[in-house]
Amino acid sequence: APRLVVFDVAGQAYALALGVVREVMAVPSQIAVAPRSEALVLGVADYRGGLLPLFSLRGLLGLSTDLQVELGQKVVVTAIGGVVVGLVVDRMRAIVPAEPSLLEPVPPVLAARTGGEARISAILRREGGGGLISVLSPEGLFREEIMQRLGHFSEQGVAGEDGQGALSATLSFLVFRLGEDEFALPIEVVEEVCAAPAQITRVPKTPSFLEGVINLRGEVLPVVDQRRRFDMGPAPEGAQRRLVVVSTDKHRAGLIVDSVSEVLRSSASQLDAAPDLTGQAGRLVNAVLNLDGGSRILLVLDPAELLTPAEARLLEGFETEGARPPGD
Incomplete structure (x- = not known):
C-alpha cells in the first residue's frame, strides 16, 4: 500500500x-x-x-x-x-x-x-x-x-525541482533518536511509524533485546528494543516511544526507538564508511552521514542486519507454531 x-x-x-x-x-x-x-x-x-x-x-x-x-x-x-x-x-x-x-x-x-x-x-x-x-x-x-x-x-532563486542538482544520487532516510544519538534508516525499507505497543508477547529463550512479538494487522511482527540492542540504559519513565516497522527481503521487524525526528534528504557524497565499532553496532551500522560540515553525525543502520539468521529462524518457528500475540 x-x-x-x-x-x-x-x-x-x-x-x-x-x-x-x-x-x-x-x-x-x-x-x-x-x-x-x-x-x-x-x-x-x-x-x-x-x-x-x-x-x-x-x-x-x-x-x-x-x-x-x-x-x-x-x-x-x-x-x-x-x-x-x-x-x-x-x-x-x-x-x-x-x-x-x-x-x-x-x-x-x-x-x-x-x-x-x-x-x-x-x-x-x-x-x-x-x-x-x-x-x-x-x-x-x-x-x-x-x-x-x-x-x-x-x-529570485527559490530552490525549484532542479534546485538540488548538487545532490546527484539523492538518498532519503528516516531519522530517529536513542538518547542523544541519532540514527538513520533508508526510507524505502520503512513500512510504518506508530506509537510503541503497550502489549508485547515475550518469546522464550531469546536475547533480551528481542522484546517479543505483536499482532500487526493479522501478521506476527518481531519487536526489537534498540536501546537494549545497543546496550543502552532504559528509556526515561513516561517516554512516548515509537515503533518503526522495517521490511526487507530477509525479514520484517519492528524497532522500538525513543523518537522519530525527521525525513532527511541527502546525497551519496555525504555518506562515509562506518568506523570500527564493537559489539552489535559493528554489524548493524554500515555507514555514517556527515551533515552540517561534520558537526552532525548520523549512524546509518543496515536494514538487512536487524535480525541475525538465527534470531529470524527462531521467530519464524514461533509464528509457525500458531502463536496468537495480543493486538497492536
Missing part, C-alpha cells in the same frame, strides 16, 4: 503521500521575513543553496490566524508547481500505510466548505477506532494568485 506522512496541525491529523514529501525537518533557526509577501508566507530560509518559502499550514487550511513559528514545529518540504516549498506543521506524528479499503472520498459538504478547492483528496480511517486522517492534495493548498507569487519566488 502507498505510505502517508502524518502530522498534526491545530490538534488535527493531516497527511501527504510519502512520494511527494522531499523532507521533514526542524524549523530553521533563521527565517527572513519577505517584505510585501503573501500573508501566509512566514518567510524564507536557506535551503540547499537556494531559498525556501515557508508557509503556515494552519493558515492555508484556515484553522488559525496565529501564524507565529513555535519551538518544536516541523517543516514538511514538498514540490508544488515546480517550486519547492516548506509547510510548517505542529509536529510529525507517523508514517502509515494507506490501505485502499480504508480510504474514503471527501464528503460533498466538506468540499463545499472549502470553496470547491481540493485541499483534501481523501479521508483515511484508522483501524481499531484510531481516528481519521485528512489526506491533503498539495496543488489544492494554494490559490492561483499565490502560485503566481511562488513563480516570482522561483525566479
